[in-house]
Amino acid sequence: MNNQIFWIVLKRLRAPFIVIIITFSISILGLILIGGIDDQGRPYQMSFFDAFYFVSYMATTIGFGEAPYTFTYPQRMWVSGIIYMTVIGWFYAIGSIVTLIQDESLRKEISRNRFRKQVLSLGESFYIMLGYNGVIKDIINRVGIHDYRFVVLDKNESKIDELTLENFYPHVPAIVADVTNQRMLKMAGIHQKNCVGVISLFKDDTKNTQIATICKLLNKKIDIIVKGSSPRHLEHFKSMGLKHVQDPFDIVSKRIYYSITAPHIWLLEMWAYGHSLNLRNRDQFPHGRYIVCGYGRMGKAIEQGLKKAGVEYIMYDIEAKTYEKQNNTTIFGDIKDKEKLLELGVKSSDCIIAATKDDLLNLTLLNKAKKLNPKIFTVARENSLEELTMFQAAKINKIYVLEKILAESTYNYISKPLLDTFILQMRKKDEEWAKVIVNMLSEVIGMSPDYFEIKINLENAYALSLALQEGKEITLAQLRRSRENREELLPIVFLLLKRDDEIFIIPDSQIFLKLDDQLLIAANDEYKNDFEYIVNNLYELKYVLGNE
């Protein structure tokens, strides 16, 4: 790549170089041939060196005067001619160099070169992000310093500028490039050993499919995280063997389903996404009759969820674009619309979901419904993050921001893989089980427990790993002791234990730990530190285990 710049420079500088060589040589030759007179009045001829010296400082406009002796008139006439010739040649050369620096293709090449170097110098594992937007920004900010680094490609220059202004720490290498271009993907390090995966969350499913195919061809080993929402594309992704497909509509549908049928499972999931572990009535979806407005991808996904939950519902096929064409506005609520809502049975329904592509339409539709039936539970789909305050002000019960859901679930997948597994496993359990877990968590830890992941190895749990290497048998229960007083329990909950491919959800406290086990633990910050002390410090561990 480096050569590219070199060749561009050389090719562009051909003409100026030739001009300089020719003007200089003509000037030098002339000065040598024209006779002069030295300080004692004797005729003399300039030597090659004298002439070269004089022309060099004349052409560059440094001008030390006439050397070695004062010039005669024939010499001066020649010099006055060559001044213009060489100086113009010199300026032309400098001008070419300056334009070269500003040259678009050269600058592109230089920025690519810099990008390539930055990617090569990434020591940590990294993900390649295709396209930059609010979701990606959110993910980068959340993942933070410790877990992964990112490389961003975007076709749009202003997006990349935006990213540069964001000043991420650690630095995020970014470049303007077509994301389906194989050369650029290679440059972004798709072949590098520490490249973990590619993240492609474009709105356009076809584009995601194209990218997934290219990436799969380029490197079979990497993880490909794509967004997909239409059944056809989801099927395609499945046949390609992609491990992780992000479908925001599916997530919404599942959430609604669990909220209706198993609120505690839903609560645990929401907690995993950072909400408090408190089941409030106003958060819960009501049982009763549902109206779903919008029968697009989201509407269909919601329908599936409702059908599975066995709830009575009615679909209202309203589409933002056709509505706008008919009424010249996306503000919902003239007499015809009101009649339509009444016809759908808004007064006897318990919940209305506005799931069209247009934010304004969703908002006004819910407002109207609320006027007709103040008790109705309102749910809105929000497409872009910018209008969040407007939705909040409208007192809508539940807002699904697709971008945010996408960011959260991708973040969990990348940075908290155990938590992601926990959610998947948890969904297989029933409501009773979830209720017990929620009670346990809130009793042991409190209303807003935090969670962390730890891998039992020398790096993260030094003392414990040493003990395990010696062949000691240690159970989870033995580790759950306070380091101030080993008779007391440490208020933490082991949520998940992962051993190779085996997964134990809420592992038995008598299970024996092994090296390289991965644990997901719920605890407050303080007790998280305590636990880390215990597994890392030899003396703490000894005390907690109780064998002095």
Place this chain on the structure above:
Amino acid sequence: MNMHKIISGFFFILAMTLNFGFFYGNPEVLIDHSAYELFAAIVVNLVATVFKLGDKTQLGAVLLATSLVADIQLIASATVWAFSLYVLDDFGAEATTAIVSLSGGALLANIVSVILFISDTVKSKR
């Protein structure tokens, strides 16, 4: 017929012939070697080098390398001349042989360059 080929070929060969013209003669007698010819050889060699710039092919790179060798040898030859004339003030047989043999090295590089150039032309099908 390619105009660029004609001009660059002209300069490559002229660089070699001028170089040879300077080199030819008794290496211990400075009168046999004209300073003007050395000057012309340097200028033409520089121009030939510029014509070889920016060619990304394998052959282009080798041509450029040979040309750079010739430039350095010829400029070194001229520098030795100026140095022994003005700084050392002693123009012995040693200086003369150094000047001529340096240009001889440049001649070899120029010959290689011309052979490469011609072989490339012969190889290419019109």
